[in-house]
Amino acid sequence: MKPARKILLVDDEPWLTEGLAASLTCREFECLIAVDMTSGLEILQRHEVATLVTDIMMPPGTAFPKVDSSECGFIFIDQVQKRWPRLPIVCLSVIADQAKIRLLTKRGVRYLRKGETPLSTAVEVISAVAEGRRVKVRPS
Amino acid sequence: MNDQTGTALDSQEVDQLRAELSALKLELEETKKSTNQYLQNVAHQLTAPLNAIKWNIEAIKDEKIPIPRKKNLLSSIYSQGTILVHLIKNFSLMSNLEADHELGQFRDQPEHVHPLRLAINLISDFQPQAVELSKKIEIRMETFDQVFGAESLLVVKNLIAQALSNLLENAIKYSYTGTTIVVEAVAKEERETPWRGISVSNTGLPILREEIEMLQERGFRGSGAKQKIPAGTGIGLYLANKVMRLHQGLVIANAKGPSTRMTLLFPPDRIVQEEHS
Numbered sequence: 001m002k003p004a005r006k007i008l009l010v011d012d013e014p015w016l017t018e019g020l021a022a023s024l025t026c027r028e029f030e031c032l033i034a035v036d037m038t039s040g041l042e043i044l045q046r047h048e049v050a051t052l053v054t055d056i057m058m059p060p061g062t063a064f065p066k067v068d069s070s071e072c073g074f075i076f077i078d079q080v081q082k083r084w085p086r087l088p089i090v091c092l093s094v095i096a097d098q099a100k101i102r103l104l105t106k107r108g109v110r111y112l113r114k115g116e117t118p119l120s121t122a123v124e125v126i127s128a129v130a131e132g133r134r135v136k137v138r139p140s
Numbered sequence: 141m142n143d144q145t146g147t148a149l150d151s152q153e154v155d156q157l158r159a160e161l162s163a164l165k166l167e168l169e170e171t172k173k174s175t176n177q178y179l180q181n182v183a184h185q186l187t188a189p190l191n192a193i194k195w196n197i198e199a200i201k202d203e204k205i206p207i208p209r210k211k212n213l214l215s216s217i218y219s220q221g222t223i224l225v226h227l228i229k230n231f232s233l234m235s236n237l238e239a240d241h242e243l244g245q246f247r248d249q250p251e252h253v254h255p256l257r258l259a260i261n262l263i264s265d266f267q268p269q270a271v272e273l274s275k276k277i278e279i280r281m282e283t284f285d286q287v288f289g290a291e292s293l294l295v296v297k298n299l300i301a302q303a304l305s306n307l308l309e310n311a312i313k314y315s316y317t318g319t320t321i322v323v324e325a326v327a328k329e330e331r332e333t334p335w336r337g338i339s340v341s342n343t344g345l346p347i348l349r350e351e352i353e354m355l356q357e358r359g360f361r362g363s364g365a366k367q368k369i370p371a372g373t374g375i376g377l378y379l380a381n382k383v384m385r386l387h388q389g390l391v392i393a394n395a396k397g398p399s400t401r402m403t404l405l406f407p408p409d410r411i412v413q414e415e416h417s
Contacts (some may be wrong), residue, residue: 009374012369015216015272019199022213023313026204057184057370094184115191116226 003049003129004030006121010040010076014060017092020053021121029130037060037076044084049128052080056093074100077109088129092122094138110135148155152322157382172343180361184371185227189220196220219269226305230379233302237382246296250387253293253300255338259323262301268306274317275324277308280324287325287336292414293406300404303383303391306376307340313372314365315344316398326403332388336411337389339403347395356381357394 004103007029014033021031032041032047038061040054056073060066067075076087089109095101101111110129112122128135194212198203205213236246243250256279263277270277286416293300311321322341328335347355351362361374380402390405 013188013192013371016188016195017194017221018192019197019213022205022209023202025209026206027386059368059370065367069367072370080213095188097404115187115194119195122195 001032001080002027005128006030006032006047006050008032008034008040008047008052008054010034010037010052010054010058010073012036013094017053019119020092020122020126023119026127027123027127029127035059036046037067037079038063039070040076041079043102044080049087051090051126053090054124055094055096056091060125074104077104077107077129088132090126090129092117178373181371182231182373184372186224189224189227190234192220193217215268216272222265222269226302226309227373229302230373230375232304232305233299233379233383234370234375237379237386241386243296243386246299248298250294250296252412253292253295253297254287254414255325256281258293258297258301258304262304262308263323265375266305266312270321273312275312275315275319275321275325275330277312277321277364280322283324283326285325288411289413290414294410294412295406299383299386303380303404304338304340306380307404310376310402311340311342311344311400313369314400315342319343326344327406328392328403328405330405332339333407335405335407337405338401339401341399341401343398344400345402346398347393349395352393352395356391377402387394 008031009017009021009031011033012035014021014035014113017033021033024027024031030052032043032049034043034078036059040052041063042060043049044052054073054076057070058072059069060075064075073091073093077091079085080089091104091109091111093111094114096113104111110125111112112125125135133135149250153326196217209242235402259279263279267277308321310324315321319342321340322336323340326339345362345364345368347362348366351360354360355362356377358378359374360378361372365372377391377393384404384406386392387410388407389410392403393407394401394403
């Protein structure tokens with residue numbers, strides 16, 4: 001049996017992504033959960049992850065006490081792209097600043113807006129990114 | 141000569157007024173900025189549980205997800221509902237409490253409230269939320285017998301319930317995973333008065349000594365709390381304090397290292413013999 005592909009979900013309120021984790025798990029992904037930037041980086045060091053799904057506003061954790069939590073996700077993405085440049089990243093957040101979203105997109109990060117993206121769309125996008133296939137999103 | 145002096149003084153006054161005006165403009169900008177940030181924070185607090193509920197419902201409809209997992213999702217929906225109701229109650233309380241009404245001006249009037257029953261009811265509401273985060277809430281029932289015996293509180297039930305809920309919510313939010321939150325009745329001699337009340341203790345995020353006094357200020361959040369959990373309104377303890385003051389009571393905050401204890405204290409005339417129906 002093929003080992004399950006791993007998806008790392010980083011969100012300081014993990015119950016918010018519980019439905020997402022349940023949907024991905026029954027589609028043969030293994031979901032790893034981190035609640036801050038420090039634990040996210042630790043998991044990435046220990047596991048071969050197919051896709052990273054991260055929030056923006058989250059605590060930096062013990063290793064980065066000076067990082068501002070409101071911008072932490074940007075610094076996290078920056079660090080991940082430097083250390084694991086081929087790891088696909090999906091950003092799942094409520095940020096509305098178009099300039100920041102454009103900046104993320106420019107860097108190859110897919111952006112999904114929490115609250116506006118149906119779960120089925122998020123699952124489809126994340127699965128496609130993890131499997132390296134084109135994203136086909138049906139209208140909801 | 142006089143004219144020149146008069147002009148010089150006027151221009152000084154104008155300069156001073158200009159400086160005051162720009163200081164006020166700056167202050168206004170700062171206030172606008174912080175109000176904006178606060179509103180964004182409030183909006184985030186309200187939408188986050190709703191988003192979780194929406195996704196959980198969508199996941200429950202997914203036939204591929206096994207039943208035990210669906211049960212977890214249902215329990216999570218319940219917890220998010222509790223969070224949401226609690227949050228909305230806090231916001232609606234704000235306007236009443238900000239107006240500095242006397243207790244008699246509230247729609248609900250003081251009634252006999254059994255402290256143990258009140259604590260049990262609130263704990264059962266918050267327990268699923270605690271369990272979801274691998275924490276638990278324990279009530280020391282024997283302390284209620286020792287401290288209150290056959291007496292009850294003469295208070296506005298909804299207000300006191302909200303104050304105690306705020307303490308429970310903070311304890312769940314800021315305690316370490318795997319720890320137990322303890323609720324007990326306490327008797328305390330404070331300001332030469334024998335107070336009695338309910339305390340909520342937890343082991344978790346340390347509170348800086350210099351921040352303890354500020355915890356009950358409107359919108360204040362400790363630096364550790366902000367760093368660990370970015371989203372938060374900072375009104376929980378502020379409201380608890382307002383509610384207790386309305387009842388001539390107190391909120392006492394004690395923190396040492398990872399141990400935090402928040403206590404609602406009632407004065408002797410708010411503790412009365414239980415009503416027998």
